[in-house]
Structure formats: C-alpha cells, structure tokens
Amino acid sequence: MAKHLSLSACSSFLAAVKIKDGGTCFLPPSSIIMPPKLCSSKWVSHILSRFCLPKCSHSEFSNGHPLNDVSLQNDVAVNPIVAKSIDPSADLQLLPLLESVKEEPTLSIIVVGASGDLAKKKIFPALFALFYENCLPENFTVFGFSRTEMNDEELRTMISKTLTCRIDQRENCGEKMDHFLQRCFYHSGQYNSEDDFSGLDCKLKEKEAGRLPNRLFYLSIPPNIFVDVVRCVSHRASSASGWTRVIVEKPFGRDSDSSRELTRSFKQYLSEDQIFRIDHYLGKELVENLSVLRFSNLVFEPLWSRNYIRNVQLIFSEDFGTEGRGGYFDNYGIIRDIMQNHLLQILALFAMETPVSLDAEDIRNEKVKVLRSMKPLKLQDVVVGQYKGHSKGNKSYSGYTDDPTVPNNSVTPTFAAAALFIDNARWDGVPFLMKAGKALHTKRAEIRVQFRHVPGNLYKKTFGTDLDKATNELVLRVQPDEAIYLKINNKVPGLGMRLDRTDLNLCYSTRYRGEIPDAYERLLLDAIEGERRLFIRSDELDAAWSLFTPLLKELEEKKVAPELYPYGSRGPVGAHYLAAKHNVRWGDLSGEDS
Ligand SMILES: NC(=O)C1=CN([C@@H]2O[C@H](COP(=O)(O)OP(=O)(O)OC[C@H]3O[C@@H](n4cnc5c(N)ncnc54)[C@H](OP(=O)(O)O)[C@@H]3O)[C@@H](O)[C@H]2O)C=CC1
Ligand SMILES: O=C1O[C@H](COP(=O)(O)O)[C@@H](O)[C@H](O)[C@H]1O
Numbered sequence: 001m002a003k004h005l006s007l008s009a010c011s012s013f014l015a016a017v018k019i020k021d022g023g024t025c026f027l028p029p030s031s032i033i034m035p036p037k038l039c040s041s042k043w044v045s046h047i048l049s050r051f052c053l054p055k056c057s058h059s060e061f062s063n064g065h066p067l068n069d070v071s072l073q074n075d076v077a078v079n080p081i082v083a084k085s086i087d088p089s090a091d092l093q094l095l096p097l098l099e100s101v102k103e104e105p106t107l108s109i110i111v112v113g114a115s116g117d118l119a120k121k122k123i124f125p126a127l128f129a130l131f132y133e134n135c136l137p138e139n140f141t142v143f144g145f146s147r148t149e150m151n152d153e154e155l156r157t158m159i160s161k162t163l164t165c166r167i168d169q170r171e172n173c174g175e176k177m178d179h180f181l182q183r184c185f186y187h188s189g190q191y192n193s194e195d196d197f198s199g200l201d202c203k204l205k206e207k208e209a210g211r212l213p214n215r216l217f218y219l220s221i222p223p224n225i226f227v228d229v230v231r232c233v234s235h236r237a238s239s240a241s242g243w244t245r246v247i248v249e250k251p252f253g254r255d256s257d258s259s260r261e262l263t264r265s266f267k268q269y270l271s272e273d274q275i276f277r278i279d280h281y282l283g284k285e286l287v288e289n290l291s292v293l294r295f296s297n298l299v300f301e302p303l304w305s306r307n308y309i310r311n312v313q314l315i316f317s318e319d320f321g322t323e324g325r326g327g328y329f330d331n332y333g334i335i336r337d338i339m340q341n342h343l344l345q346i347l348a349l350f351a352m353e354t355p356v357s358l359d360a361e362d363i364r365n366e367k368v369k370v371l372r373s374m375k376p377l378k379l380q381d382v383v384v385g386q387y388k389g390h391s392k393g394n395k396s397y398s399g400y401t402d403d404p405t406v407p408n409n410s411v412t413p414t415f416a417a418a419a420l421f422i423d424n425a426r427w428d429g430v431p432f433l434m435k436a437g438k439a440l441h442t443k444r445a446e447i448r449v450q451f452r453h454v455p456g457n458l459y460k461k462t463f464g465t466d467l468d469k470a471t472n473e474l475v476l477r478v479q480p481d482e483a484i485y486l487k488i489n490n491k492v493p494g495l496g497m498r499l500d501r502t503d504l505n506l507c508y509s510t511r512y513r514g515e516i517p518d519a520y521e522r523l524l525l526d527a528i529e530g531e532r533r534l535f536i537r538s539d540e541l542d543a544a545w546s547l548f549t550p551l552l553k554e555l556e557e558k559k560v561a562p563e564l565y566p567y568g569s570r571g572p573v574g575a576h577y578l579a580a581k582h583n584v585r586w587g588d589l590s591g592e593d594s
C-alpha cells in the first residue's frame with residue numbers, strides 16, 4: 001500500500017476517504033480544499049487517480065505487458081464530481097503518512113512523428129503551455145521520435161522556434177522555456193523497427209531512474225504507420241509497471257471497413273482504455289461549454305427539442321486552401337476531414353439526451369445513442385464543391401487542382417453542405433445542417449440554433465412578411481473571438497414602436513481576462529489524467545462512419561463532380577438550394593453576420 005502514497009510531500013497527513021465500491025482514497029487535506037480553478041480541480045482528480053485504491057487492486061496483462069492504466073478511475077468518478085465518488089457515510093479520518101515517497105511516478109510523453117507539422121505547430125507548444133501553468137507532474141520528460149536524424153539539441157532548437165508564452169503570464173518566460181527544453185530529448189528510428197523502439201525504451205528507462213513509469217505516446221504520424229508504431233510500442237516500449245496510453249490523431253480510417261480494421265489491429269496490442277482517439281474540436285472551449293450551457297441553465301434545456309428549435313447549423317470555414325497538405329487531403333476530402341469527425345461530434349454533444357452523470361462512459365453512451373438514431377446520409381442531402389483559382393486586384397489565388405500534389409482531374413470536395421436528421425422523439429423532423437469548406441471568404445466555426453416563429457406574434461406587422469427576420473437565434477461562436485449570443489427582438493428606445501433585432505452577447509474576451517487554452521492543452525492534460533470524456537470510443541467511431549460511408553462510396557463510385565467556387569468566395573450556390581429545400585437560411589450568410 002505504501003507505494004501508492006507517493007505524493008504527499010505536501011502534507012504529513014492524509015485524509016482517508018471511502019469510495020463507493022468499498023475501496024479507499026488517501027487525499028492530502030490540501031487537495032480537498034483546493035479552489036475550483038482548472039488546474040486545481042484537475043489536481044483533485046489527479047490525486048484521486050493516483051491515490052485511490054480499488055476494492056481489489058489487480059493488474060491485467062496484454063501481450064505480456066501489464067496494463068496498469070488507472071482503471072481505478074472507473075471506480076472513482078473523477079473530475080469534476082469528486083464528491084459523488086465519496087461515500088458520505090464514511091468518516092474522514094486523518095492518518096499519519098505511513099512512509100515517505102518510495103516509488104514516485106514519472107511521466108514520459110513520447111511524440112511519435114516529432115519532426116512533423118502537427119508536432120511543431122500544436123503538440124510541443126501545448127506541452128510547454130501545460131508546463132508553464134504547472135499542470136505537468138514534477139517528474140516528466142518529453143521525447144521526440146521520428147526518422148529524421150537529430151540530436152537532443154537539434155530537437156530543442158526546432159521546438160524552441162514554435163514556443164510562445166501566454167499573453168497574460170509572461171513572467172520568467174525565457175527561464176521556463178529553458179527548463180522545459182532541458183526536459184526534451186530525441187530518439188531517431190524507423191516506425192516499424194522494434195529494435196529502434198527498444199533503443200527508445202532504454203533511453204526512457206534512463207530518465208525514469210527507477211521511478212514508477214507512466215508513458216503517454218502521441219501518434220502524430222500518417223495513419224498508414226499507426227499500427228506498426230502501436231505494435232512496436234506494445235512489444236518494446238510500453239511501461240513495465242506504470243500505465244501506457246496512446247493518443248491517436250485522425251483519420252481513424254477512410255470508411256466503416258477501414259476504421260473497423262484499424263480498431264481491430266489496435267486492439268491486438270492495446271485495450272480500449274489505453275486508446276485516446278483525439279478530436280481536437282472536443283477540446284475547444286466553446287464546445288466544452290455546450291453541455292454546461294444546456295444542462296446548467298434552466299432557460300435552455302426546456303427549449304432543446306423539435307418543439308422550439310427549427311433547425312441547427314454547424315458551420316466550419318477556413319479562408320485558406322489545402323496548401324502544403326494537398327497530398328493528404330486529396331485522399332480524404334472535406335467530408336472526412338471535418339464533417340464525419342469535428343462537426344458530427346459537436347452535433348452529438350448538442351443533441352444527446354441528458355447523461356446519467358458527467359463520467360466519460362455516461363456521456364459517450366449518450367453520444368452513441370444519438371448517432372445511432374440518425375439516418376445515413378444520401379446523395380440528395382449533400383452538395384459538394386471544390387475551389388478554383390481566383391484573382392483579386394493584383395493578387396492571385398491558386399485553385400485546389402493547381403497544387404502539384406493533387407491530380408489535375410481530382411473531384412475531391414473541398415466544400416460540402418449536408419442535411420442530417422435524427423430519428424428520435426426529441427428531434428424528429430429538425431434539419432441539422434452542416435457546412436464545411438476551405439478557401440472561403442472567412443475563417444470561423446460556429447453552432448447556430450434557429451428557433452421557431454412566435455405563434456400569433458403580436459408584432460408581426462413590424463417584421464413585414466419575412467417572419468424569419470424575427471426568429472430568435474442562438475449562436476455559439478467556437479472560433480475566432482469566442483462568443484455566445486442570442487438574437488432577440490427589442491424595442492428601439494423612443495416614443496414610437498420600432499423593433500430592432502439585437503444581440504444578448506457574451507463575448508469571451510470582454511468577460512474573461514485569461515487567455516483561452518488551446519484545445520490540445522486540454523486534451524493532453526486529460527490523457528495524462530486518464531480522463532476519457534473528450535476522446536472518441538470505438539463504438540462512437542463506428543456509428544459515425546456508418547452515417548457517412550454509404551454517401552462517400554456513392555460520391556466516389558459515381559465520381560460526382562463538385563460545383564466549382566472561386567477561392568475566397570462564400571462557396572457554391574448549391575448550398576443555398578440545399579438549405580432552402582429544408583426551409584432553412586444559412587445564418588452566417590444572412591447579412592447580419594456574414
Ligand atoms: N497538421 C495538422 O494540422 C493536422 C494533422 N492531423 C493528423 O496528425 C497526424 C500528423 O500530421 P502532420 O504532422 O501534419 O503529418 P506530417 O506529414 O508532417 O508527418 C509527421 C511525420 O511523420 C513522418 N512521415 C511523414 N510521411 C511519412 C510516410 N509516408 N512514412 C513514414 N513516415 C512519414 C515524418 O517524419 P520523419 O520523416 O522524420 O520520420 C513527418 O515529420 C496525421 O495523422 C494527420 O492526419 C490532424 C489534424 C490536423
Ligand atoms: O482537423 C483538422 O482541423 C484543421 C482546423 O483546425 P482548427 O483548430 O485550426 O480550426 C483543419 O485545417 C484541417 O484540415 C483538419 O485536418
């Protein structure tokens with residue numbers, strides 16, 4: 001038991017707390033009274049996961065490797081509802097700390113594909129931000145692994161170019177960066193070479209220095225080498241006595257069959273608990289807030305159904321093309337790149353029933369249910385487009401097929417709009433419209449909820465014949481300039497009776513001073529803590545592919561020609577016809593917000 005009591009350097013006493021299944025938690029009292037700031041609440045769950053002993057501690061083995069993934073977390077409902085897990089009838093006792101640290105845990109984060117775009121752009125900066133905010137455990141190292149020949153210093157130089165300090169906390173930034181970089185190391189190897197992963201394992205062990213080793217692998221590599229890496233990790237580089245977790249980047253397959261095959265291959269080497277399929281949109285602040293908004297405010301949940309909501313729009317647009325990623329993109333297209341994952345995940349969170357609790361499995365169960373209630377997409381529910389070259393003033397923008405890595409005759413969509421329906425009592429008949437495109441006139445991601453007309457509206461004359469103009473609309477702007485606003489009708493002050501459409505507006509930058517953490521920060525921290533709520537379970541993934549696979553097959557078999565739209569425009573006109581077919585107007589193009 002003493003080996004679990006490793007952290008309490010902060011206190012000479014621990015509070016012993018009984019948890020629901022009869023296990024015991026040892027909590028430093030300081031963790032119980034921590035204020036509920038992000039890192040503090042994470043801290044409590046972190047402590048629970050490290051200190052809670054289940055009724056019977058057991059180790060599972062897979063391929064000869066212990067899977068010490070803290071399965072305790074199924075026994076203890078961690079962040080943010082710690083209290084729920086604690087048996088209220090159990091007395092809190094203060095126990096003297098039995099023994100000082102014996103097997104202090106250490107965390108190694110291994111970025112596989114360290115030389116790549118995503119690692120440089122997102123993963124290393126997110127790790128540094130976590131370090132900067134003291135969210136990483138005391139003993140951690142970061143390892144880069146890829147084929148490119150580099151030494152530790154060269155990796156550090158590469159990483160240092162992409163690190164930035166948070167705007168609101170610049171103190172000691174240089175010093176912090178140096179400390180962080182000193183914890184970064186590199187190992188070069190082939191992705192399918194078990195010997196190269198043995199070499200990595202040796203270096204990891206050296207840094208772990210006999211402490212309890214926990215290892216988090218981040219697969220930031222093309223999908224065709226995922227399975228090789230997972231095999232090598234499992235055989236040669238998984239932790240012998242701590243946990244081993246693997247974060248996997250999308251794409252998780254190209255369709256139902258390939259995705260199932262990938263899941264099957266992964267499960268030869270890893271248990272589902274060890275796989276963290278990342279969808280970085282789930283780590284975005286406004287997406288996290290969706291459930292809070294809905295389930296903690298009385299005013300929204302009663303309206304959240306076909307009775308009051310006319311349609312829901314999920315919109316993603318970028319004002320740049322696929323430059324530099326054409327090779328990848330042409331094999332996937334916008335439907336796989338954005339819709340089947342990011343937008344569908346948001347839809348599932350938006351439309352799910354109230355989960356039993358905030359536990360990962362309860363939430364993911366509800367998401368699976370709603371995905372399984374949806375009708376697979378048909379060709380007539382979809383419009384596809386592709387951007388073409390365009391000149392504006394003396395500037396010219398290349399078309400999608402001008403990219404040398406894209407075939408000239410490619411019909412891969414860079415834009416798509418789709419109408420989806422959920423066949424359940426809550427959402428019957430409500431169109432969920434999705435729209436995603438590259439090289440459009442603006443960069444944004446938002447959720448728009450258009451409400452029904454007010455029956456017998458006393459003021460309808462003021463709105464003329466266009467009642468849509470008077471419809472309430474709730475907008476969650478995911479990015480940029482995070483905001484939540486509700487369009488309402490309001491009397492213009494004065495003696496007359498003139499109505500105005502205006503916004504009840506929560507603009508994040510005005511209301512909250514701190515900088516919003518990047519999605520990758522939140523998700524990395526969750527994976528470190530074993531929190532799975534924001535990661536995709538295999539049955540969710542399967543349900544998501546089932547919706548899109550028939551459509552993707554049809555588009556590809558029939559080689560459906562995308563409607564061309566000029567780079568920097570508002571996208572194909574077909575998207576308007578699709579919306580009109582379902583009595584919808586795109587909220588982002590309504591004039592007020594476009
Ligand atoms: N970049 C982005 O914005 C996003 C990326 N993703 C996903 O994240 C993962 C990584 O993306 P990204 O960093 O852009 O990918 P990269 O193309 O930059 O590849 C990452 C690294 O993998 C190695 N690599 C590249 N191609 C091959 C190959 N054919 N065979 C073996 N090794 C190869 C290279 O390292 P070396 O040669 O040194 O071994 C490269 O530095 C991908 O799955 C991608 O789909 C997801 C969302 C956004
Ligand atoms: O997953 C992806 O997301 C990015 C957009 O992410 P964001 O956080 O910058 O909005 C997109 O550019 C890329 O094509 C896609 O693979």
